[in-house]
Amino acid sequence: MAREVGRFLQVAFSELRRQGRLDLEAIETAARAAMHRAGATALEHLLKESGPVPDALPCACGQKARYRQKRSRQLLTTVGPVRFERAYYCCDSCHQGQSPRDRELDIVGTEYSPGVRRMMAVVGSDASFDQGREQMQLLAGIEVTRKAVERQAEAIGSDIECRAQAAIRRAVQLDLPEVGGKDIPVLYIEMDGTGVPVTAAEPEGRQGKNGEPAHTREVKLGCVFTQTETGRDRCPVRDESSTTYAAAIETAEEFGRRMYSQAWERGWSRAAKKVIIADGAVWIWNIADREFPGATQIVDLYHAREHIWQLAGKLFATDERRRKRWAARMQSILDAGKIEALVKQLRAFPAPSLDIGDVLRTEAEYFERNRERMRYPAFRRQNFFVGSGVIEAACRTVIAKRLKQSGMFWTVRGANAIIALRCCRLNREFEDYWASRAEAA
Ligand SMILES: [Zn+2]
Numbered sequence: 001m002a003r004e005v006g007r008f009l010q011v012a013f014s015e016l017r018r019q020g021r022l023d024l025e026a027i028e029t030a031a032r033a034a035m036h037r038a039g040a041t042a043l044e045h046l047l048k049e050s051g052p053v054p055d056a057l058p059c060a061c062g063q064k065a066r067y068r069q070k071r072s073r074q075l076l077t078t079v080g081p082v083r084f085e086r087a088y089y090c091c092d093s094c095h096q097g098q099s100p101r102d103r104e105l106d107i108v109g110t111e112y113s114p115g116v117r118r119m120m121a122v123v124g125s126d127a128s129f130d131q132g133r134e135q136m137q138l139l140a141g142i143e144v145t146r147k148a149v150e151r152q153a154e155a156i157g158s159d160i161e162c163r164a165q166a167a168i169r170r171a172v173q174l175d176l177p178e179v180g181g182k183d184i185p186v187l188y189i190e191m192d193g194t195g196v197p198v199t200a201a202e203p204e205g206r207q208g209k210n211g212e213p214a215h216t217r218e219v220k221l222g223c224v225f226t227q228t229e230t231g232r233d234r235c236p237v238r239d240e241s242s243t244t245y246a247a248a249i250e251t252a253e254e255f256g257r258r259m260y261s262q263a264w265e266r267g268w269s270r271a272a273k274k275v276i277i278a279d280g281a282v283w284i285w286n287i288a289d290r291e292f293p294g295a296t297q298i299v300d301l302y303h304a305r306e307h308i309w310q311l312a313g314k315l316f317a318t319d320e321r322r323r324k325r326w327a328a329r330m331q332s333i334l335d336a337g338k339i340e341a342l343v344k345q346l347r348a349f350p351a352p353s354l355d356i357g358d359v360l361r362t363e364a365e366y367f368e369r370n371r372e373r374m375r376y377p378a379f380r381r382q383n384f385f386v387g388s389g390v391i392e393a394a395c396r397t398v399i400a401k402r403l404k405q406s407g408m409f410w411t412v413r414g415a416n417a418i419i420a421l422r423c424c425r426l427n428r429e430f431e432d433y434w435a436s437r438a439e440a441a
Contacts, residue, residue: 004034004035004037004038004041005034005038007034008030008031008034011030012027012030012031015027029141032141033141035079036079036080036141037079037080039079039080040077040079040080040081040082043077043079043082043084044082044083044084047075047082047084047086047101047105048084048085048086049070049084049085049086049087049101053067053087054067055067056089057089057098057100059089059091059093059094059096059098060094060096061091061093061094061096063091063092063093063094064091064092065089065090065091065092065096065097065098066089066090066091066092067087067088067089068088068089068090069088070085070086070087070088071085071086071087071088071099072084072085073085073086073099073102074111075107075111075112075113076111076112076113076116076142076144077113077115077116078113078115078116078119078140078142080141080142086099086101086102087099087100087101106437106438110152112144112148112152114438116142116144117152117156118434119136119140119142120132120136120144120148120149120152120153120156121152121153121156121157121421121430122425122430123135123136123149123153124149124150124152124153124154124418124421125153125157125402125418125421125422125425126402127402128405128408129146129147129149129150129153130146130149132146132149132153133145133146133148133149136149150414153417153418153421154413154414154417154418155417156417156421157416157417157418157419157420157421157424158413158416158417158420159437160420160421160424160433161248161416161417161420163433164246164258164261164420167261167265168257168258168260168261170261171257171260171261171264172257172260172261181267181270183270183272184226184228184267184270184271184272185226185227185228185271185272185273186226186227186228186236186271186272186273186274186275186384187224187225187226187227187263187266187267187268187271187273187274187275188224188225188226188227188275188276188277188385188390189222189223189224189259189263189274189275189276189277189288189292189295190222190223190276190277190278190388190390190391190394191220191221191222191259191276191278191284191287191391192220192221192222192278192279192281192284192388192391192392192394192395193218193219193220193221193281193283193284194218194219194221194395194399194400195216195217195218195219195404196216196217196218196219196249196399196403196404196410196415197215197216197403197404197408197409197410198215198216198217198409198410198411198412198415199215199409199410199411200215202215202217202410202411202412215409217249217412217415218249219247219248219249219399219403219415219419220247220248220249220250220252220255220283221245221246221247221391221394221395221398221399222245222246222247222255222258222259222262222391223243223244223245223246223390223391223394224243224244224246224259224262224263224266225238225239225242225243225244225390226238226239226242226266226267226271227239227383227385230383234383235383236383236384236385238385238390241428243390243394244262244266244423244426244427245394245398245422245423245426245427246258246259246261246262246423247398247399247419247423248416248419248420249412249415249416249419250416252283252286252287255287256286256287256290256291257291259287259291260291260292263291263292268292273296273382273384274292274294274295274296275295275296275297275298275384275385276288276292276295276296276297276298277298277299277300277385277386277387277388277391278298278299278300278388278391279299279300279303279388280299280303280304280307280366280369280370285297285373296379296382296384297372297373298373298374298379298384298385298386299370299373299374300386300387300388301334301335301374301376301386301387302387302388303388304334304367304370304374305331305334307363307366307367308327308330308331308334309327309331311327311346311359311360311363312324312326312327312330314356314359315349315356315360330342330345333345334367334374334376335376335377336376336377337374337375337376337377337378339367339368339370339371339374339375340371342367343364343367343368343371346360346363346364346367347360347361347364397426398419398422398423398426399419402418402422403415403418403419
């Protein structure tokens with residue numbers, strides 16, 4: 001270690017003599033590299049397995065693995081590459097090799113230390129894998145490839161998803177511990193779908209929806225949050241840091257179970273009032289009916305208003321004054337929750353063409369189907385939120401910001417791994433996950 005420091009000082013002083021001034025950034029970078037090399041040397045000493053080792057160990061096949069020799073291996077750590085020796089065992093019967101030291105250090109089957117793997121998971125969940133590689137280099141002085149960041153981030157995301165699946169299975173089998181905690185006056189679930197670009201092989205013949213290009217798959221996204229207080233004018237206030245997310249590219253049925261598991265963990269069973277807010281998508285209300293019976297269902301008011309304004313645009317394409325007047329009138333009927341009256345207006349509207357007649361019918365059906373989810377005055381009397389702003393923001397922050405950058409194409413498996421990792425981090429569960437993982441090793 002002293003040698004590394006000495007060498008560093010030598011370089012710094014000779015630079016100073018040569019240039020007559022100090023280039024701080026060059027020196028701090030060189031100092032960090034020297035400290036890393038010194039640390040790596042210390043690690044090599046610590047990791048080296050010396051002294052007596054057992055002659056044989058149990059093998060997974062039931063037979064014994066016999067000690068063969070000390071084997072050398074390389075590992076990339078947060079202080080750079082290290083090389084060390086550890087005891088290697090091989091089974092006479094099944095020829096499976098093993099090094100107990102690797103298990104102890106949590107480095108079986110990987111060339112990266114736990115510290116480096118955690119860094120790769122964090123940078124790979126926040127930005128593109130190539131930006132992640134750059135950050136590792138700039139921020140930590142560690143050289144890795146773009147592909148390595150991708151592999152490690154996805155491996156950790158997949159492991160997180162595995163655990164989520166185990167929790168979901170327990171939830172489905174009703175094998176759930178009662179979740180204790182303080183009372184929850186109102187618990188909300190919001191759900192939505194958003195497209196993610198996938199590689200050409202992935203869409204499995206699905207057609208693009210909502211004007212998305214065909215090579216997309218829908219990520220189903222949900223969030224859970226609570227409301228304890230109302231603010232000025234009795235407006236609902238979302239509890240700070242109470243929002244958690246769950247998302248995946250999967251069927252509505254699978255996603256329904258995922259949301260059920262998440263809601264249960266958040267205290268669904270002891271919430272005094274339960275509310276589900278979404279746009280009009282049928283799959284969402286199917287989940288609400290199946291997994292969350294008894295919850296108050298609300299169609300996002302702004303989404304419903306949008307239906308009216310878009311319809312008005314078609315009915316009065318060239319007459320702005322009449323368009324605005326008509327839409328404002330319909331909107332006030334909607335806001336008043338008088339959906340039967342609104343549907344009546346739409347059905348009675350004299351359609352100027354067959355096409356517009358179809359549009360009017362579709363819209364009338366939309367409002368009729370969702371009428372009980374549009375009793376806005378009743379919802380407001382209970383101080384409920386009536387907009388799905390939280391899930392719309394989540395579509396951007398959880399999904400779009402990371403997965404919908406231009407030129408990005410995902411496999412379903414890769415996208416789901418990174419989505420699981422992002423949700424875990426946004427839910428403030430990553431540190432616990434990482435700690436429990438080290439304990440299990
Ligand atoms: Zn064996």
